[in-house]
Structure formats: structure tokens, C-alpha cells
Amino acid sequence: MSTPPRILLVEDSEADAHLARSAFALADIACEIDVVRDGEEALAYLTRDSLHGDAPRPALVLMDLRLPGCTGLEALVEIKASEELRAIPVVMLSTSGDPHDAAACYGARANAYIAKPHDLDGLVAMARSIHTLWLSAAGDI
Amino acid sequence: MAMTSSSSISVGIDDAGRLHDDLAWLGWREVERDGAIVLAPPTGAGPREVGEDLRTLISHDMASPVRALTLIASLIEAKGADVDSALLATVPGEAERVMLVTRRFSEFMKLLLRVPRFVERPLADVVAAAVRARRDRDVEVDVAEGLTTRLDEVLVESAVSELLDNARLHAPGGHRVTARAEADGVVLEVADAGPGIPAEYREAMLRAGRRLCHDDVPGCGLGLAVCAHVAACHGGRVEISAGADGAGCTVRMRLANGGAA
Numbered sequence: 001m002s003t004p005p006r007i008l009l010v011e012d013s014e015a016d017a018h019l020a021r022s023a024f025a026l027a028d029i030a031c032e033i034d035v036v037r038d039g040e041e042a043l044a045y046l047t048r049d050s051l052h053g054d055a056p057r058p059a060l061v062l063m064d065l066r067l068p069g070c071t072g073l074e075a076l077v078e079i080k081a082s083e084e085l086r087a088i089p090v091v092m093l094s095t096s097g098d099p100h101d102a103a104a105c106y107g108a109r110a111n112a113y114i115a116k117p118h119d120l121d122g123l124v125a126m127a128r129s130i131h132t133l134w135l136s137a138a139g140d141i
Numbered sequence: 142m143a144m145t146s147s148s149s150i151s152v153g154i155d156d157a158g159r160l161h162d163d164l165a166w167l168g169w170r171e172v173e174r175d176g177a178i179v180l181a182p183p184t185g186a187g188p189r190e191v192g193e194d195l196r197t198l199i200s201h202d203m204a205s206p207v208r209a210l211t212l213i214a215s216l217i218e219a220k221g222a223d224v225d226s227a228l229l230a231t232v233p234g235e236a237e238r239v240m241l242v243t244r245r246f247s248e249f250m251k252l253l254l255r256v257p258r259f260v261e262r263p264l265a266d267v268v269a270a271a272v273r274a275r276r277d278r279d280v281e282v283d284v285a286e287g288l289t290t291r292l293d294e295v296l297v298e299s300a301v302s303e304l305l306d307n308a309r310l311h312a313p314g315g316h317r318v319t320a321r322a323e324a325d326g327v328v329l330e331v332a333d334a335g336p337g338i339p340a341e342y343r344e345a346m347l348r349a350g351r352r353l354c355h356d357d358v359p360g361c362g363l364g365l366a367v368c369a370h371v372a373a374c375h376g377g378r379v380e381i382s383a384g385a386d387g388a389g390c391t392v393r394m395r396l397a398n399g400g401a402a
């Protein structure tokens with residue numbers, strides 16, 4: 001049996017982090033979700049700094065756009081500038097769904113920009129889309 | 142019409158009083174230059190940038206907890222008792238966040254909409270009013286009684302109050318307010334021994350809605366934006382630095398005399 005794919009969720013809202021877990025559970029998608037709370041911590045996790053030395057490499061990063069300190073967009077730029085990290089797909093999440101935000105994320109080489117769903121059907125559909133596009137073939141990396 | 146920064150034009154104005162108030166609200170100030178009164182543009186972020194920051198605050202920071210609460214309610218409806226208790230435990234915090242962002246947004250807009258009224262006032266009185274209003278007992282104040290400047294009392298008291306709140310929140314050990322006269326106005330400083338603001342984030346923290354702390358620390362990133370707005374209304378600016386020993390946070394608000402930089 002293969003190991004469920006691992007997602008790094010970068011989200012400072014505890015409620016949104018739980019809702020993301022609920023989305024995958026409702027969609028019946030098996031995955032491991034590690035949560036960090038800002039862009040700086042995400043970079044530390046991905047580069048396996050002293051605090052995250054044994055952090056596994058995730059199959060996907062789900063990154064909230066609006067984070068305290070180092071924003072999601074700033075962290076995205078860092079990830080895509082790194083030869084070691086740029087192959088990891090990064091999906092940007094935002095409450096607003098603002099086209100300017102989307103353009104900025106795609107300009108910084110985000111793999112996708114998703115406006116956070118406002119209802120349960122949308123939440124499940126989002127989890128399924130993410131699974132189809134980035135997790136179904138991930139397995140162990 | 143091509144104009145340079147030193148251009149002057151003569152125009153007929155239908156309602157000069159209203160134009161004056163509108164320009165003052167947009168951050169334009171009357172400045173004496175070569176014996177004439179001229180209008181100088183705002184310092185710091187202009188109204189468009191502030192408007193964009195506030196739009197982002199509402200579309201993200203206000204909408205985010207409302208969205209979470211809506212989804213949690215839908216989950217309860219769909220799953221009844223099977224909803225994760227950890228998710229349910231976030232409900233009071235999300236509701237408080239909606240109230241906080243609403244209140245802070247309203248307070249900030251009130252200050253933004255105020256047309257500054259400059260009067261000569263002792264700075265010590267304005268600082269004392271802020272300390273009294275906040276019932277701040279951990280503050281050490283060092284402002285000379287004779288130090289006066291032309292300022293808008295409501296705006297400057299609000300800015301000092303924001304700085305006292307920040308210092309108390311992030312550095313409970315006590316903080317210090319000082320003020321001094323300089324050639325082009327006065328400098329008001331609030332210094333604390335808290336964790337400080339990393340140099341790379343200091344400029345960004347002056348924009349509305351930018352934060353360093355996570356949601357479990359109260360606030361929505363408007364305190365320093367209030368200070369930046371107030372300083373700009375007075376033809377000045379806000380600078381953030383570490384303390385003399387490299388630790389803590391010092392916020393320095395420069396206010397030009399009567400807003401005439």
C-alpha cells in the first residue's frame with residue numbers, strides 16, 4: 001500500500017486549517033497534512049532548517065496568500081527561485097478571489113490560484129480538483 | 142497644462158472652503174514657501190494606496206472569518222454531532238475576529254475622514270490625555286512641559302494611543318514616551334523592550350492591514366497605519382527602529398510644525 005501524499009498547508013487561521021482537513025476528509029481523499037502558520041515557517045520547513053531537519057518533502061504546497069510577516073506571495077517567489085524547491089507544485093489560496101491577486105500569483109509562477117470556496121460543495125470540489133491534478137500520481141517523493 | 146513642482150496657477154473656485162477641506166482630507170497641506178502659502182502633496186502613502194489596503198483588509202480579513210463561520214454552520218447542518226470538536230472550538234475566535242475587524246476598520250475610517258484642524262498645543266497634554274484614556278500604568282513619560290507645536294489634537298492623541306496599545310501588547314514589561322523639538326518640528330517616540338520588528342518588515346508594517354503576528358494575537362494591522370496617516374497629515378513621517386542596544390522597538394513620529402513641512 002502506498003503512503004498517502006503529503007501536503008504542506010501554510011495557513012495562519014486555525015479555522016481555515018481545520019476546514020482544509022475537512023475538505024479532504026469529506027472528499028474521501030487520503031493525505032497527510034502538515035500545517036505551518038506563515039511564509040517564513042514554510043520556507044524553514046521546505047529547506048529543512050534546524051527546527052525542521054526531518055521534515056518530509058511534500059507533494060504539494062497549499063499556501064494562503066495573506067499571511068503575517070512574510071506573505072504567501074513572498075514565500076512563493078522564494079520557492080520558485082530555489083532550484084531545489086521550484087518543482088514542488090504550489091497552489092495559492094485566497095479568500096478574495098481578486099483577479100489582481102491571481103495575476104500576481106501566476107506572475108510569480110504559482111501552479112494554481114484558487115479562491116477559497118464559500119460552501120461545502122465547493123470545498124469538496126476543490127479537494128477533488130487538487131487530488132486529480134497534483135496528488136493522484138504523487139505517492140512517495 | 143505642463144506643471145512642475147514649483148508651478149503656480151490662478152483659478153476661480155466656486156467653493157473655496159470645501160476645496161480646502163477636501164484637499165486637507167487628501168493629505169495636501171498649506172506650506173509657507175518664499176513668503177507665499179502653497180499647497181504641498183501628502184507625505185507617505187497616498188489616498189489610493191490607503192484605499193487599496195483597506196479594500197484588501199475587508200476582502201480578506203473581514204471575509205475570511207465570515208466564510209469560516211458559514212462553512213462551519215453548513216458542516217454542523219450536514220454532519221450534526223460528527224463535526225470535529227477542534228473545528229468547533231474555533232467558532233468564538235472567528236466571531237470575535239469579525240467584531241474586531243469591524244470595530245478597527247470603523248475607527249480607522251473615522252480618522253481618515255477627519256479634516257485636520259491645527260492648533261498650538263503642549264505635546265505633554267496630548268500624551269497625558271492618551272495615557273489617561275488607555276489607563277496605562279506601565280508607561281514612563283518624558284515630555285517637556287514647554288514643548289508645544291501646531292497639531293491636530295484628536296489625530297495625535299489617537300496615534301499615541303495606538304503606540305501605547307502596541308507597546309503594552311508586545312512588551313508588557315513597560316515602555317517609554319519621549320518628545321523633543323527639532324529644526325523642522327517635533328519628534329515623538331515610543332520605545333519598548335519587546336521582540337521588535339525585523340528590519341525587512343518595518344516599511345510594510347506602516348501599511349493598513351499588514352501584520353507580523355498570527356490571529357491568536359489581537360489586532361488587524363491598523364495601529365501603525367494610523368500613526369503613518371497622522372504623521373502624513375502633519376507633513377511628517379514614521380520611522381521604526383530597534384532600541385539603542387539593538388533590542389526592542391522604537392517608533393518615531395515626526396510632526397512638522399502645523400503640518401507645514
